[in-house]
Each structure stands twice: as structure tokens, then as C-alpha cells.
Amino acid sequence: MSIAFQNHYQKFHDGIFGSIPDQVNDTQNQKKLLYKKPCVIGVEGSFKCGGSFPYLLGGELVYAQSSGDKFTVTASSIKEAFDSAQKSDRVPVAFIWEEPTALGFILRNEALAEIAELIKEYLAKYPDMVILIDAYNGGLFREDKIPSLYADPLIRKNAIYTTSMRKKIPAANWGLITPIACGNKTLKEKLSLFFGSNSFYTVSQFSKLETLVASNIMEKFLNQGGSVEYQFENFDYATRKIAQINHELGVELISPYANPEAGINYFIQFDDSFLSEKSCRDAQHLCQTLTLITGLHCSIPSAMGIPGFGVRINLMRGQQALTEEGFKNSQEYIDEVLNRLKYFLLALEQGIFSFNDFEEIIACAGKDLEIFSEPIISLQNNFLAFMNVKDSKLVSLQ
Incomplete structure (x- = not known):
């Protein structure tokens, strides 16, 4: 990839962490958790x-x-x-x-x-x-x-x-x-x-x-005397935020799915009919498009045992979710992640982009990605600009 495109992509992916303080030092964590x-x-x-x-x-x-x-x-x-x-x-x-x-x-x-x-x-x-x-x-x-x-x-x-x-x-x-x-x-x-x-x-x-x-x-x-208060609070906080987002959208398009996978990941199910209507083929197609357009790192949950379009997203920021400082940092991170998911759905509904826009990019499987640098940057910039729009709803689905 060109240096310019690498720099852009780095900034785009790092942007989600921009306003969040540095992670809590592991040594500090161990001192707090006796x-x-x-x-x-x-x-x-x-x-x-x-x-x-x-x-x-x-x-x-x-x-x-x-x-x-x-x-x-x-x-x-x-x-x-x-x-x-x-x-x-x-x-x-x-x-x-x-x-x-x-x-x-x-x-x-x-x-x-x-x-x-x-x-x-x-x-x-x-x-x-x-x-x-x-x-x-x-x-x-x-x-x-x-x-x-x-x-x-x-x-x-x-x-x-x-x-x-x-x-x-x-x-x-x-x-x-x-x-x-x-x-x-x-x-x-x-x-x-x-x-x-x-x-x-x-x-x-x-x-x-x-x-x-x-x-x-x-x-x-x-x-052993540990506390999971902040761990549970993070999940509860994310669940409340998802309910709030669905209320703002006017329809339930995303839902949380509890899974034991380590307290660092959060599983989110997307409404099947909505995504199918938007030409999303499967969970892999959703993950690929989500990553490209929002910059979020996500993957397909393994062995969830439920049908539909599910993704696994890191919401907990690892060990620091177990401390008060880490919990506060994680809340900011959760806000940003879920906000991007909200606007991802809004942008799909309003035609800011479509799954079809990424077909060639996904088909290249990471090879010669530089060829697609301009359209990727353009799509991402359109999405980021769209995220500044306030109080939008999925009117057509109400």
C-alpha cells in the first residue's frame, strides 16, 4: 500500500481510541486485584x-x-x-x-x-x-x-x-x-x-x-476476593446502550447475545430481514463490510448455536475492565463502538453506501488493496461525515 493510504488507514482505525486515556498498567491492575x-x-x-x-x-x-x-x-x-x-x-x-x-x-x-x-x-x-x-x-x-x-x-x-x-x-x-x-x-x-x-x-x-x-x-x-462489579457493569452498560439505539432507530435492529468468551468480547445479532433486504449474504459479508466502513475490528462468532447475522466485537478493552479507571475508559469505548454501529445501520437505510459497493474490494481478499484505496477512503469519509448528522431515524421501518 502507498504510504499515504497506510497513514490514512492507521488514523482511521486509531481514531476510535482518540479521546480515551492510555490503558491502565497491568501492574496496577494486579495490585488492585488481590x-x-x-x-x-x-x-x-x-x-x-x-x-x-x-x-x-x-x-x-x-x-x-x-x-x-x-x-x-x-x-x-x-x-x-x-x-x-x-x-x-x-x-x-x-x-x-x-x-x-x-x-x-x-x-x-x-x-x-x-x-x-x-x-x-x-x-x-x-x-x-x-x-x-x-x-x-x-x-x-x-x-x-x-x-x-x-x-x-x-x-x-x-x-x-x-x-x-x-x-x-x-x-x-x-x-x-x-x-x-x-x-x-x-x-x-x-x-x-x-x-x-x-x-x-x-x-x-x-x-x-x-x-x-x-x-x-x-x-x-x-x-478469592476478586470483584466482577465492573465486568458486569460493562455488559449491562452495553446492553442498555443497545436498547437506547434501537429506540432511537425506531425498530429493533441489533440485540446483545451473552456468551462466556472471556469477558473481552461482546456478541451482537443484527436483524436478518433488514440485512438480507440490503443484500448482505451472511455474517462474514457483514463483518467484512463493517470493518471496511466503520474501522471496527469484528469477527464471526464461533459456535454461537443461533441463526442469523452475528458479529463478535471487543467492547471490554481487556483487563482494565476490572478496575474503576478501566471501567470509565471502557464506557467511552463502548459509546464509540455502538455509535458507529448505529450510524452503520442508518447509512445503509439512507443509501449512503450499500453492501454492493464493497464487492470488488472484498473479492480481492486483501491482495492489491492499494488499487481500491481511493474508493475505500471516499466511502469511509462519507460515512464519517454522515456520523455528524443528529437525531436520525429509520423512518421507513417504523
């Missing part, structure tokens, strides 16, 4: 451990190192991960275990037994730690049962066991039809809140387990 940081222990190479849910309320993911091209893990490497967490004043609230490991390696019974004994030691130390066991292609439900940590009765008391059914039901993609087992009455009650059934469910299993882990992290956070 609690042990929650963490989730996972095995390196476990592909489902990369989500953001361990980071809810300041939590983090700690990997047990694996070796070889099949991500072989030993009891000693898992112990190192737990010891590392303990030394840095972190509290394990969940242990994620894949059976077999990520590339299908099945541990010998002796090795699995050694790991089971180790996990039981840590369960004695952290009695509310959840063991998430994610088995491959049937696991315990197969005729040739894969050896499982779930077989140990002491581990089963804190364990949730789930597996895909791709080999049993060829039409079932990952996460669509999934059995689940749980050996703990309290956990079952919690699971029933999210699943509606403890046997089979038809949405992505791991996003639901993330919800459970997030809940566990939050409980641990509160028990």
Missing part, C-alpha cells in the same frame, strides 16, 4: 485449548509440554505445568485432557494410570477443579473402548466426558451430535442449564463446556 489468578491446564497440541475462555476475569491457559509429532505427554510434564501455576500464584480451575492426544496417539495403560494418580493428587489440593475429557470418535462409547481417565471413580467425581460421533454417525460433523457423561451431581445440574439434556445435544459441545469452565472461573475469582 486474588490468585485462575488458570486452565491443557496439553500442548490439544487444538481445542486455544480459545479465549481461560482468560475470563484474568485467567489464563498453562500448557503441559508434549513431545514428538504425536504430542506425547507424560505425568512429569503435566506436573511441571501444575507446579508452574502454583509457583506463580495461579489456581487451576480446570484440566483439559484429550483422549487420544491431538494426533491420535493412545497412551499405554500404565502411562495413563500414572497421569490419573497425579490428577487425583491435584484434585485433593483443588477439590473444585473440573476435568474436561474430550475423546475422539466415540471414545468410551466405541466397541474398542479407548482407555480413559474417566474410568477412575475419583476423577469421575469431577469430570465431564464428551466425544464426537463422526464414525458412528457419518452425517454428523464435529460438534453437531455429541454424547456427554458426567459423574458429578452438581456439575450435572450446571450442565443441564446449558444443555437442556445430559445425554445428547445438537450444538457445539466445546463452546458449552467453555461456559461451564467460565462459570467455575468466576466462582473461584469471587471466592
Whole structure:
């Protein structure tokens, strides 16, 4: 891209932060939050451990190192991960275990037994730690049962066991039809809140387990003396602002959708019929156009389990949402983000731009973007100028 276009784009994207003070220093945050940081222990190479849910309320993911091209893990490497967490004043609230490991390696019974004994030691130390066991292609439900940590009765008391059914039901993609087992009455009650059934469910299993882990992290956070007052306030504030925007528009075009994904993202659903009428094809098309016209960073929510045009937008500005200073900063940020969404909808209705205006730009997939620099700048400038208009309504939809 040309230097001029790079500078313009930088200013455009940075503009949203213009009136907001610098982020609160992480060290200051840690001094204000006198609690042990929650963490989730996972095995390196476990592909489902990369989500953001361990980071809810300041939590983090700690990997047990694996070796070889099949991500072989030993009891000693898992112990190192737990010891590392303990030394840095972190509290394990969940242990994620894949059976077999990520590339299908099945541990010998002796090795699995050694790991089971180790996990039981840590369960004695952290009695509310959840063991998430994610088995491959049937696991315990197969005729040739894969050896499982779930077989140990002491581990089963804190364990949730789930597996895909791709080999049993060829039409079932990952996460669509999934059995689940749980050996703990309290956990079952919690699971029933999210699943509606403890046997089979038809949405992505791991996003639901993330919800459970997030809940566990939050409980641990509160028990350790932390406060989520500002975290909840941010979500409540954004929800109130969305209701206000819909009132100003004269029709409900956007709605919030709660999800445990870490307290840093906010999921927003857009009215299907309105966007379809405006030639929006799907959520990806919406995200691409939103990013280009408003400068907001957004993405498609994974495994939300609901239909329609949804986007994931960072509203919380990370850790600083947990402090009073950060909360005040976040409110300004939320105001700006939602204001841009409001005017995005208004501009669509009033024909300031259309989804069709971006077809060539989107089709280039980021290649030779400089060719489109002038039309992009023109569209963005028109949008920013339009944002200065006050008291507009979607009159035609009232």
C-alpha cells in the first residue's frame, strides 16, 4: 500500500481510541486485584485449548509440554505445568485432557494410570477443579473402548466426558451430535442449564463446556476476593446502550447475545430481514463490510448455536475492565463502538453506501488493496461525515 493510504488507514482505525486515556498498567491492575489468578491446564497440541475462555476475569491457559509429532505427554510434564501455576500464584480451575492426544496417539495403560494418580493428587489440593475429557470418535462409547481417565471413580467425581460421533454417525460433523457423561451431581445440574439434556445435544459441545469452565472461573475469582462489579457493569452498560439505539432507530435492529468468551468480547445479532433486504449474504459479508466502513475490528462468532447475522466485537478493552479507571475508559469505548454501529445501520437505510459497493474490494481478499484505496477512503469519509448528522431515524421501518 502507498504510504499515504497506510497513514490514512492507521488514523482511521486509531481514531476510535482518540479521546480515551492510555490503558491502565497491568501492574496496577494486579495490585488492585488481590486474588490468585485462575488458570486452565491443557496439553500442548490439544487444538481445542486455544480459545479465549481461560482468560475470563484474568485467567489464563498453562500448557503441559508434549513431545514428538504425536504430542506425547507424560505425568512429569503435566506436573511441571501444575507446579508452574502454583509457583506463580495461579489456581487451576480446570484440566483439559484429550483422549487420544491431538494426533491420535493412545497412551499405554500404565502411562495413563500414572497421569490419573497425579490428577487425583491435584484434585485433593483443588477439590473444585473440573476435568474436561474430550475423546475422539466415540471414545468410551466405541466397541474398542479407548482407555480413559474417566474410568477412575475419583476423577469421575469431577469430570465431564464428551466425544464426537463422526464414525458412528457419518452425517454428523464435529460438534453437531455429541454424547456427554458426567459423574458429578452438581456439575450435572450446571450442565443441564446449558444443555437442556445430559445425554445428547445438537450444538457445539466445546463452546458449552467453555461456559461451564467460565462459570467455575468466576466462582473461584469471587471466592478469592476478586470483584466482577465492573465486568458486569460493562455488559449491562452495553446492553442498555443497545436498547437506547434501537429506540432511537425506531425498530429493533441489533440485540446483545451473552456468551462466556472471556469477558473481552461482546456478541451482537443484527436483524436478518433488514440485512438480507440490503443484500448482505451472511455474517462474514457483514463483518467484512463493517470493518471496511466503520474501522471496527469484528469477527464471526464461533459456535454461537443461533441463526442469523452475528458479529463478535471487543467492547471490554481487556483487563482494565476490572478496575474503576478501566471501567470509565471502557464506557467511552463502548459509546464509540455502538455509535458507529448505529450510524452503520442508518447509512445503509439512507443509501449512503450499500453492501454492493464493497464487492470488488472484498473479492480481492486483501491482495492489491492499494488499487481500491481511493474508493475505500471516499466511502469511509462519507460515512464519517454522515456520523455528524443528529437525531436520525429509520423512518421507513417504523
